[in-house]
Amino acid sequence: MSALLVIYDGFAFLEGEEEQALPGRFRFTFGDLQFEHASGTLELPLSRLILDQNSAGNLVFHDAGTGWWIESADGRILNDVFLLRQAHLRAQARELRERREGNRSLKYALIFLAGFVGFFFIGWLLVKAAANSLANHAPVAWEEHLTDKVIAEHPKLFIIDTNDARIGVVAQLVARLAAALPPAERRYQFQAALIDRPVVNAFALPGGRIFVFTGLLDRVQKPEELAGVLAHEMAHVTQRHGLRKLIAGGGPYYILRLFVSDQQGVLSAISAGSQLLVNQYYSRDVEHEADTIGWHYLMAANIDPRGLADFFRLQTEGEAATTIPEMFRSHPATSERIASLNRLWEKSERKSGFVQLPAWNGKS
Ligand SMILES: [Zn+2]
Numbered sequence: 001m002s003a004l005l006v007i008y009d010g011f012a013f014l015e016g017e018e019e020q021a022l023p024g025r026f027r028f029t030f031g032d033l034q035f036e037h038a039s040g041t042l043e044l045p046l047s048r049l050i051l052d053q054n055s056a057g058n059l060v061f062h063d064a065g066t067g068w069w070i071e072s073a074d075g076r077i078l079n080d081v082f083l084l085r086q087a088h089l090r091a092q093a094r095e096l097r098e099r100r101e102g103n104r105s106l107k108y109a110l111i112f113l114a115g116f117v118g119f120f121f122i123g124w125l126l127v128k129a130a131a132n133s134l135a136n137h138a139p140v141a142w143e144e145h146l147t148d149k150v151i152a153e154h155p156k157l158f159i160i161d162t163n164d165a166r167i168g169v170v171a172q173l174v175a176r177l178a179a180a181l182p183p184a185e186r187r188y189q190f191q192a193a194l195i196d197r198p199v200v201n202a203f204a205l206p207g208g209r210i211f212v213f214t215g216l217l218d219r220v221q222k223p224e225e226l227a228g229v230l231a232h233e234m235a236h237v238t239q240r241h242g243l244r245k246l247i248a249g250g251g252p253y254y255i256l257r258l259f260v261s262d263q264q265g266v267l268s269a270i271s272a273g274s275q276l277l278v279n280q281y282y283s284r285d286v287e288h289e290a291d292t293i294g295w296h297y298l299m300a301a302n303i304d305p306r307g308l309a310d311f312f313r314l315q316t317e318g319e320a321a322t323t324i325p326e327m328f329r330s331h332p333a334t335s336e337r338i339a340s341l342n343r344l345w346e347k348s349e350r351k352s353g354f355v356q357l358p359a360w361n362g363k364s
Pocket residue numbers: 232236282287290
């Protein structure tokens with residue numbers, strides 16, 4: 001019998017006199033809770049006691065008859081053999097046990113969830129940092145190799161038009177811009193090519209290859225507009241936007257390959273996702289960055305930088321006149337980009353004295 005007799009630490013206080021709590025020890029007998037303190041023993045009949053839990057998580061017994069409260073942090077009370085002999089206390093103890101288990105499993109679930117989220121957050125940060133570093137430190141030769149693969153894999157897209165004399169003007173503008181690039185960004189050998197398609201667009205591939213559709217040349221009104229588009233595409237190259245996008249698209253996969261295989265392995269893995277480069281859609285932020293950096297390239301090359309905005313304006317007017325739904329238009333965020341380029345012009349300290357580019361007749 002003595003093995004079942006458990007003694008608990010706690011304190012007792014009378015209702016309204018909580019500050020005069022008496023520390024002591026108590027146990028349960030067949031009919032009572034016996035609380036021993038420095039100056040005596042309290043005997044509270046179990047039949048009158050109500051068991052509950054307070055906001056601190058401690059167990060409390062209340063004897064409404066005498067106004068005494070007994071409080072204890074000892075959870076073993078809920079399994080006390082003598083306490084459980086009383087039907088109403090047994091029910092109250094069971095309810096508290098269930099409540100505590102529920103809280104505990106909720107707590108474990110939350111800890112598990114927090115750990116899980118933390119683990120993946122750290123992993124995600126590491127992969128992001130590694131992907132960023134990969135994009136920053138990949139050698140230019142990698143990018144050139146990647147672009148060669150992309151071109152080889154899409155023979156139907158890259159049908160280079162060598163008969164169009166306008167390539168001369170395009171190449172001259174590219175060379176003029178390239179010569180004026182900041183020294184740190186002069187690591188690319190820019191090459192321009194024409195693709196004979198009625199698409200009003202241009203795009204750049206990693207390593208410095210710039211492709212202009214003849215549809216764009218047909219639409220251009222003056223050489224500054226073309227220079228604006230080219231400077232924008234060159235900024236995509238120098239900022240490695242294409243490579244970044246590819247790496248971001250398959251980040252963890254490339255990073256893992258980098259650890260388990262050689263650089264060539266990663267390169268071929270990256271080029272496997274090259275479809276992303278051909279269907280070139282960049283986020284608004286990336287386009288905005290290319291506009292701004294391209295603007296500075298134009299300034300450095302002494303070319304009137306308003307050409308890109310002029311070209312966009314022409315585009316928007318042209319498209320507004322048609323019934324093409326907004327989502328299928330070539331530049332959905334064009335008015336935003338025109339506004340941002342206009343702000344650059346307003347802030348510009350230099351507004352005149354730009355080079356006179358050869359006249360553009362827009363014919364091949
Ligand atoms: Zn762009």
